[in-house]
Amino acid sequence: xxxxxxxxxxxxxxPAADAQLAPIDFQRRAPREGDVLIDIDWCGICxxxxxxxxxxxxxxxxxxLPGHEIVGRVREVGPGVTAFAPGDTVGxxxxxxxxxxxxxxxxxxxxxxPGGTYTYNSPDPDFDHPTFGGYANAIxxxxxxxxxxPDGLDPAGAAPILCAGITTWSPLRAAGAGPGTKVGxxxxxxxGLMAIKLAKALGAEVTAxxxxxxxxxxxxxxGAHDVLISTDRDDLRRARGSLDLIIDTIPVGHPVDPYLKLxxxxxxxxxxxxxxxxxxxxxxxxxVQRRRSVSGSLxxxxxxxQELLDFCGEHGITADIETIPVxxxxxxxxAMAAGQLDFRYVIDMxxx
Amino acid sequence: xxxxxxxxxxxxxxPAADAQLAPIDFQRRAPREGDVLIDIDWCGICxxxxxxxxxxxxxxxxxxLPGHEIVGRVREVGPGVTAFAPGDTVGxxxxxxxxxxxxxxxxxxxxxxPGGTYTYNSPDPDFDHPTFGGYANAIxxxxxxxxxxPDGLDPAGAAPILCAGITTWSPLRAAGAGPGTKVGxxxxxxxGLMAIKLAKALGAEVTAxxxxxxxxxxxxxxGAHDVLISTDRDDLRRARGSLDLIIDTIPVGHPVDPYLKLxxxxxxxxxxxxxxxxxxxxxxxxxVQRRRSVSGSLxxxxxxxQELLDFCGEHGITADIETIPVxxxxxxxxAMAAGQLDFRYVIDMxxx
Numbered sequence: 001x002x003x004x005x006x007x008x009x010x011x012x013x014x015p016a017a018d019a020q021l022a023p024i025d026f027q028r029r030a031p032r033e034g035d036v037l038i039d040i041d042w043c044g045i046c047x048x049x050x051x052x053x054x055x056x057x058x059x060x061x062x063x064x065l066p067g068h069e070i071v072g073r074v075r076e077v078g079p080g081v082t083a084f085a086p087g088d089t090v091g092x093x094x095x096x097x098x099x100x101x102x103x104x105x106x107x108x109x110x111x112x113x114p115g116g117t118y119t120y121n122s123p124d125p126d127f128d129h130p131t132f133g134g135y136a137n138a139i140x141x142x143x144x145x146x147x148x149x150p151d152g153l154d155p156a157g158a159a160p161i162l163c164a165g166i167t168t169w170s171p172l173r174a175a176g177a178g179p180g181t182k183v184g185x186x187x188x189x190x191x192g193l194m195a196i197k198l199a200k201a202l203g204a205e206v207t208a209x210x211x212x213x214x215x216x217x218x219x220x221x222x223g224a225h226d227v228l229i230s231t232d233r234d235d236l237r238r239a240r241g242s243l244d245l246i247i248d249t250i251p252v253g254h255p256v257d258p259y260l261k262l263x264x265x266x267x268x269x270x271x272x273x274x275x276x277x278x279x280x281x282x283x284x285x286x287x288v289q290r291r292r293s294v295s296g297s298l299x300x301x302x303x304x305x306q307e308l309l310d311f312c313g314e315h316g317i318t319a320d321i322e323t324i325p326v327x328x329x330x331x332x333x334x335a336m337a338a339g340q341l342d343f344r345y346v347i348d349m350x351x352x
Numbered sequence: 353x354x355x356x357x358x359x360x361x362x363x364x365x366x367p368a369a370d371a372q373l374a375p376i377d378f379q380r381r382a383p384r385e386g387d388v389l390i391d392i393d394w395c396g397i398c399x400x401x402x403x404x405x406x407x408x409x410x411x412x413x414x415x416x417l418p419g420h421e422i423v424g425r426v427r428e429v430g431p432g433v434t435a436f437a438p439g440d441t442v443g444x445x446x447x448x449x450x451x452x453x454x455x456x457x458x459x460x461x462x463x464x465x466p467g468g469t470y471t472y473n474s475p476d477p478d479f480d481h482p483t484f485g486g487y488a489n490a491i492x493x494x495x496x497x498x499x500x501x502p503d504g505l506d507p508a509g510a511a512p513i514l515c516a517g518i519t520t521w522s523p524l525r526a527a528g529a530g531p532g533t534k535v536g537x538x539x540x541x542x543x544g545l546m547a548i549k550l551a552k553a554l555g556a557e558v559t560a561x562x563x564x565x566x567x568x569x570x571x572x573x574x575g576a577h578d579v580l581i582s583t584d585r586d587d588l589r590r591a592r593g594s595l596d597l598i599i600d601t602i603p604v605g606h607p608v609d610p611y612l613k614l615x616x617x618x619x620x621x622x623x624x625x626x627x628x629x630x631x632x633x634x635x636x637x638x639x640v641q642r643r644r645s646v647s648g649s650l651x652x653x654x655x656x657x658q659e660l661l662d663f664c665g666e667h668g669i670t671a672d673i674e675t676i677p678v679x680x681x682x683x684x685x686x687a688m689a690a691g692q693l694d695f696r697y698v699i700d701m702x703x704x
Binding site: 103104109112253265268271272274275276277278279280281282283284285286287288289290291292293294295296297298 | 455464617620626627629631633634636639643649650
């Protein structure tokens with residue numbers, strides 16, 4: 001098959017770790033077999049975008065064009081595409097390709113495929129720059145990695161479901177959270193807020209755990225049945241042993257022993273925010289004496305993400321967002337770096 | 353019901369944290385409703401005995417009479433006992449009573465009952481000393497906490513099944529270890545050796561992980577398919593991501609990151625030896641990127657322990673032991689304190 005000439009595209013990228021993001025002209029591949037070309041309407045800003053753009057996790061290749069909470073409409077499909085047609089409202093999350101053969105891929109857990117391609121900052125077989133993400137006017141993605149956005153779901157508010165949402169949905173579903181389950185949510189940023197909404201909609205009893213008393217009211221509005229202030233020893237003492245599951249969205253290394261004590265027999269603490277060494281060592285006694293666990297979970301696979309989008313469509317769940325024009329990206333990054341915000345910035349790509 | 357006068361008994365106990373164990377005369381309760389009076393033939397020596405006798409975990413009440421790997425024969429039963437009769441070969445493990453009403457008790461996980469009574473060093477409602485364990489000629493125990501020792505199983509070699517065995521069996525069974533499962537066993541003392549034998553008998557492929565090259569041959573004889581030397585970087589590198597489950601029997605705090613790297617997707621490290629802070633913090637990235645977990649597990653409940661004893665009877669599995677007369681207890685403690693032994697001491701109570 002002849003290779004089609006690439007298509008012109010534009011976006012915002014960081015040229016270096018210490019530089020602001022700025023406009024960039026680049027190219028997308030024209031839709032080939034199985035490809036979907038998407039005009040991007042909205043792209044959420046994830047804390048990972050900032051970490052990567054500023055090389056805080058190391059390993060960033062420049063220019064770096066972030067964005068993996070993408071919602072848009074299909075412009076064109078390549079040969080063999082059956083699930084999507086021009087005009088469909090669709091989403092793209094954190095992964096845009098994988099080997100499709102390994103155990104993880106066969107289980108629909110593409111995010112764990114050792115040969116997976118992330119939406120940005122992965123090697124791009126078609127260009128001499130890394131994969132470029134959603135801070136752009138368009139993207140070309142293999143059909144398997146494109147998601148349906150349900151009718152009636154606000155497309156801007158749906159964007160963060162593709163990362164913040166699925167990151168918390170995966171461990172909630174893996175643990176079977178539902179009626180009768182007592183779920184704690186540690187940390188109250190974009191992830192924590194989604195975790196509260198989703199656990200509540202699944203029928204679980206939700207306890208928000210936050211450092212900030214000022215966020216308690218917002219947590220209750222989002223669906224928390226109870227709020228614990230993590231710096232209040234009495235709060236922690238009264239809740240000791242009361243939870244089945246804690247979704248730990250705290251985005252940096254932190255001690256986990258105070259959270260482990262909140263769990264009962266077989267209780268599970270699932271880390272979804274921090275990907276660095278935890279502060280302090282874990283007291284194994286807390287694990288052994290109640291058969292508790294500390295585990296981690298990474299975003300989600302394609303079937304799980306579609307399940308979540310459909311669930312959000314049924315329950316009318318979207319993220320708490322603030323939309324910004326594209327030229328406010330750098331200001332948004334600065335605000336995010338200054339503290340954990342209890343809403344998600346979503347870029348309005350019509351302003352590009 | 354009139355209270356029967358207590359029965360004379362004798363054993364070996366530590367009068368203080370810094371004192372050697374020495375003979376002691378004391379009393380056991382006469383069998384009441386549901387009680388089984390057992391003449392003790394054998395009692396394994398567990399590292400917990402040493403920790404408790406020497407107050408290394410704090411909270412020891414003296415005199416301290418350890419021992420929770422008890423095998424003997426029924427002397428007499430109290431009213432209402434239906435499962436046992438005089439002459440039966442029976443065992444007693446780490447727990448001798450529990451509330452029988454909490455969630456843990458109703459699930460047959462009596463070891464997690466918040467109101468449970470340990471075989472030694474728990475408050476004893478009948479005497480003004482703590483519960484006294486198996487370094488003694490006899491013990492009186494409620495029927496629910498007495499186990500059947502299968503015919504044909506060497507009673508001395510069966511004693512360590514009641515703690516070392518069940519401690520490793522519980523997480524193997526909880527994880528569904530069997531054909532197709534790749535199980536690592538970290539640490540090669542009494543627990544590690546039992547873990548290898550049990551995982552092998554369940555049909556799993558077993559990898560022993562030990563600091564000591566000298567123990568490799570013993571590990572293979574016990575059933576290990578492969579042996580990794582934990583100080584050998586090449587060994588660890590070639591095994592990266594290859595295991596489903598690691599039973600971690602290392603008895604002290606230690607870094608877990610090198611072991612986590614050996615686990616694949618959804619891999620679980622279960623700590624059964626250390627009950628203190630782990631050395632170094634856990635790198636959450638290792639948990640998140642492969643959905644791995646670190647958890648703990650405490651001995652086992654009564655149904656699980658009986659299941660294990662029956663399994664050992666079918667498969668002819670006993671511990672690797674060295675029997676000693678009772679006056680060698682202190683020498684055995686010194687040998688255990690000096691290094692992790694690859695056999696279990698079992699006291700011959702006929703020498704009392």
